[in-house]
Amino acid sequence: xxxxxxxxxxxxxxxxxxxxxxxxxxxxxxxxxxxxxxxxxxxxxxxxxxxxxxxxxx
Amino acid sequence: xxxxxxxxxxxxxxxxxxxxxxxxxxxxxxxxxxxxxxxxxxxxxxxxxxxxxxxxxxxxxxxxxxxxxxxxxxxxxxxxxxxxxxxxxxxxxxxxxxxxxxxxxxxxxxxxxxxxxxxxxxxxxxxxxxxxxxxxxxxxxxxxxxxxxxxxxxxxxxxxxxxxxxxxxxxxxxxxxxxxxxxxxxxxxxxxxxxxxxxxxxxxxxxxxxxxxxxxxxxxxxxxxxxx
Amino acid sequence: xxxxxxxxxxxxxxxxxxxxxxxxxxxxxxxxxxxxxxxxxxxxxxxxxxxxxxxxxxxxxxxxxxxx
Ligand code: SF4
Ligand code: SF4
Numbered sequence: 001x002x003x004x005x006x007x008x009x010x011x012x013x014x015x016x017x018x019x020x021x022x023x024x025x026x027x028x029x030x031x032x033x034x035x036x037x038x039x040x041x042x043x044x045x046x047x048x049x050x051x052x053x054x055x056x057x058x
Numbered sequence: 059x060x061x062x063x064x065x066x067x068x069x070x071x072x073x074x075x076x077x078x079x080x081x082x083x084x085x086x087x088x089x090x091x092x093x094x095x096x097x098x099x100x101x102x103x104x105x106x107x108x109x110x111x112x113x114x115x116x117x118x119x120x121x122x123x124x125x126x127x128x129x130x131x132x133x134x135x136x137x138x139x140x141x142x143x144x145x146x147x148x149x150x151x152x153x154x155x156x157x158x159x160x161x162x163x164x165x166x167x168x169x170x171x172x173x174x175x176x177x178x179x180x181x182x183x184x185x186x187x188x189x190x191x192x193x194x195x196x197x198x199x200x201x202x203x204x205x206x207x208x209x210x211x212x213x214x215x216x217x218x219x220x221x222x223x224x225x226x227x228x229x230x231x232x233x234x235x236x237x238x239x240x241x242x243x244x245x246x247x248x249x250x251x252x253x254x255x256x257x258x259x260x261x262x263x264x265x266x267x268x269x270x271x272x273x274x275x276x277x278x279x280x281x282x283x284x285x286x
Numbered sequence: 287x288x289x290x291x292x293x294x295x296x297x298x299x300x301x302x303x304x305x306x307x308x309x310x311x312x313x314x315x316x317x318x319x320x321x322x323x324x325x326x327x328x329x330x331x332x333x334x335x336x337x338x339x340x341x342x343x344x345x346x347x348x349x350x351x352x353x354x
Contacts, residue, residue, distance in 0.1 A: 001352065004339040007102060010067040011110045013343060019351040025307035032312045032319035034353055035296065039320040042294030042348035050112045051295075051346030098337065105340045112344075 014045050059088040059179075060152045061186045062095060062172040067106065070148065073169045074107075077145035078117060082107070082171070083137070083159065084124030085151035092186050095150030095172050097124040103150070103171065128155025134162050141166065177208075194264030200252050202243035209236035216257040294348035296323045299338065301331040301354030308353070330354070 005015045019041075021034045064070075074080050082104045090096025104122045111118045123140060125133045128151030141147055141159075146167045149156040153174040160168035176188035191208045197215060198205060206215050211229035218237035221228030227235045244250050300306040306327050312319060328334065331354030342350045 001339075004336040007106055007336065007340060008343070011106050012113050013109065017343065017347075017349045018339060019349075021305075021351055021353045023305055023308055023353055025304045026311065027304075027308045028312035028315050028317055031305060031308040031353065032317045034351060035298070035319040035323050038296050038349045038351050039294055039322065042296065043292075045348070047292055047294070048343060048346055048348045050109060050344060051348070098335070101337045102340065105337065105344050109340065109344050 013049075016041050017045060017048070059091050059177070060154075060174060061092045061176050061178045061188075062089050062152050062174045063092075064094050064099065064103070064150075064172055065170070067110075070103070070169075070171055071107070071110065074118075074146055074148055077167075079119045079121070079144045080107075080146050080148055081121045081123060081137075081141055081144040082148045083128070083141070083150065084122075085128040085149075085155050086124055086126045087129075089150060089152055089155075089172060090124075091180070093184070095152075100124050100150055103148075128152075128159055131158065131162065134159055138162065192269075194269065195261045197260075200255075200258075201240045202247055202249065202252075204236060204240045204243055206236050206240065209234075209239070215260060217253070293322055295346065296320070297342045297347045297350040298323050298325045299331060299334050299350070299352045299354075300325050300327055302327055302329050305331070305353035328354075 001018075001020050005018060008015050008018065019034075019038060021030070023030045023034070082100050084090070084097050084100035085095050086097065089099075093099065100122050104120045107118070107120045111120075121140070121144065123137050125137055127133045128149060141163055144166075146169060147159060147163065148169050148171045149159050150171045151159065152172065153170065156168055156170045160166075177190045177192060178186045178188045181187050188208050190205055191213075193207050197207070207213050210218075211227050211231075211233060212219060214237070218235060219228070222235040222238055225235055225238050227233040241250075241253070244252055298305070298309070300309060306325065309325060326338075331352055334352050339350055339352075
């Protein structure tokens with residue numbers, strides 16, 4: 001996990017786009033919260049610049 | 059095994075900046091084991107390079123391949139064709155591997171993606187340390203299987219320097235004093251007498267570079283100069 | 287892709303035994319969570335490799351997380 005974050009930094013991608021959550025089989029609310037949290041972060045950071053690149057090519 | 063570490067990303071990026079089609083070539087032996095240049099590291103580096111190029115809107119094609127060994131021609135041959143289709147090779151082999159790949163491709167730039175460090179062992183997961191400097195005149199028999207050439211910071215082979223500080227080397231870096239290790243090992247083996255003997259003169263000629271070795275029994279008749 | 291239509295795409299790497307069950311349960315509990323999450327089910331999150339995470343981003347994911 002920390003290696004992936006380090007590599008993202010090297011490449012020039014925001015590390016906040018990646019996260020780890022610990023939860024158990026019955027933690028449905030936590031799972032929903034994790035999804036929400038990450039969606040929020042992605043909204044704030046804007047689209048993945050790599051995807052934009054591809055979209056503009058197509 | 060040969061232990062190496064990956065060069066900083068920026069340095070690698072700079073070295074391939076003039077090429078638009080690059081083959082990242084891994085080696086499946088030593089550098090795979092020390093997690094610097096195997097198939098997995100090739101995948102990571104190639105992905106990183108592609109992502110970075112995408113972010114900076116640069117046009118570059120990064121290919122990936124990993125062969126069993128880069129220090130044997132037989133393993134390099136099968137990828138020569140793929141390699142020739144590229145503008146440069148980024149080799150994740152040790153220094154020897156990079157050189158043989160470069161020798162076989164001759165007209166093509168073969169760039170090193172690793173810094174080759176030493177001959178060593180795996181200490182623990184993710185940690186490696188030096189054990190041998192390939193001196194060509196091994197003294198491990200006398201010193202209880204601990205190499206003073208590689209493991210004493212000063213490479214002393216006739217006893218400690220006197221700078222031992224609580225078992226650590228005065229040269230710093232939290233290194234164990236090789237001579238203290240040797241003493242304790244020989245004591246355990248009941249062979250302390252080895253240290254009382256006058257040290258044999260060392261043959262430093264064995265350490266001349268570049269070293270080469272030939273075993274005639276394995277050479278093909280033409281190469282050995284034998285006429286059949 | 288314009289920013290007004292921007293709906294982030296997420297990849298979730300889930301362990302079959304915990305997070306995936308949690309996601310399943312979230313479904314049966316009718317909990318609301320963003321619909322843009324693509325779940326990659328694994329036998330165990332120990333299988334997740336740095337390469338998988340990087341590839342997710344290379345292929346255009348806006349965010350990714352590992353749950354387990
Ligand atoms: S004595 Fe020479 S050959 Fe033997 S381990 Fe030390 S460096 Fe290597
Ligand atoms: S303290 Fe020990 S290891 Fe360090 S230089 Fe002296 S003899 Fe060598």
